[in-house]
Amino acid sequence: MQIFFHPEMYSADFSTPLPELIDSCVQSAPIDTRRALYKNIVLSGGTTMFKDFHKRLQNNIKKIVDERVAETNAHHHVEVKPVEVNVVTHPIQSYAVWFGGSVAASSHEFFECCHTKEDYEEHGASICRTSTVFKGMY
Structure with missing residues (x-):
């Protein structure tokens, strides 16, 4: 498991929009892991429980990624395959942080x-x- 969120790298007031923050974290990962990371964005707890939060987040990240792919295709005259973005929700999402801590502690x-x-x-x-x-x- 790799932890990508390092608050000291971003604004101290946490004003960076979440889709941009997630995109920045994925882009800071090794290039050969980025597609897999975009396909497996997992939500847990807190405000991720708002109705349709995962759909909005997925659409916003997808827009950022699609714009980058289109820009790359235009500037470098290559055909980069589209990047799949998938924000994962799950039945224990509201308890995932507690559950993970429980597994680690056991x-x-x-x-x-x-x-x-x-x-x-x-x-x-x-x-x-x-x-x-x-x-x-x-």
Whole structure:
């Protein structure tokens, strides 16, 4: 699993529209993975539960991607195949974040990645800025 959202890369006030943010994240991925990422945008929890949110998001991302493909075709005189965009919804969408945390916490490796209360008391709050999962500061 790869995490693409890095808030420090974007405006501090989070004013970037979501379709542009998702497109930017996908475009920052290796080129050979982009088509697969566009086909598997998975929603979970919160405001993603609004009626037809997934359809609107998919249409907006598709518009951005189609414009890029048309521009590439026009400027480079090549025929780039259309990119499929698919925003995935699922029955446990409203609980997906909790469910993912539950699955992670139930694995036996989970406690190797956690900080204990004793560690916290010894090192203070700064220990929360390190993670064995991400190998250092984040």
